[in-house]
Amino acid sequence: MTDFLYRTVVIGIGATALLDLWALILQRFFKIPAPNWGLVGRWFCHLTEGKxxxxxxxxxxxYASERAVGWIGHYVIGIVYAAALLAFTRPDWPSAPTLAPALAVGLITVGAGWFLLQPGMGAGIAASKRPNATQIRALNIVGHVVFGFGLYASALLIR
Structure with missing residues (x-):
């Protein structure tokens, strides 16, 4: 169990950090705004009140701490997704990781943003209420593919 928890935390943090690096690259070279983790934190804070x-x-x-809550929530979700990957792959996957399951988790998790987070924040299903919905969707898919690569690369690093 300790090994599972260790791998889950390290793989989740590694994959999430790669996603954050990707966001920095997009911001610096393509002028695409970075995610606003403060607003995500606000959404998380309102969840505690049932909203x-x-x-x-x-x-x-x-909320005073919404930015910190957003960043912490972002990494906790990455760890939860890593736990799902480890729970649903074959028992020897951590010692011999393959790319396909990690990419599958990355792509499947796009659904959480499209069908829960974005509607929850007022952007509509898959950002349908935003004028640049197609761009947001494409960035979501690419970002989650990057996250999937991060799951795989992190697993490789600690195998």
Missing amino acids: VFHDDITLARA
């Missing part, structure tokens, strides 16, 4: 869906998260009551 899942907002018309516009920017208009919801702010």
Whole structure:
């Protein structure tokens, strides 16, 4: 069990860090704004009060610690996705990781953003209420593929 927890945390943090590096590259070289983890944190904070869906998260009551909550939540979710990968792959996957399961988890997890987070923050299903919905969807898919590569690469590093 300790080995599972260790691998889950390291793989999840590694994959999430690679996703964050990808966001920095997009911001620096392509002028694509970085994710606003403060607003994600605001959404998480409102979840504790039973409020899942907002018309516009920017208009919801702010919290003093929402930025920290957003960053912590972002990494915790990465760890949870790593746990799912390890739970649903063959028992020897951590010692001999393959790319396909990691990419599958990366792609499957796009659904959480499209069908829970984005509607919850007021952006609609798969950012349908945003004027640049197609761009957001493409960036979501590519970002989660990067996350999938991060799951695989992190597993390789600690095998």
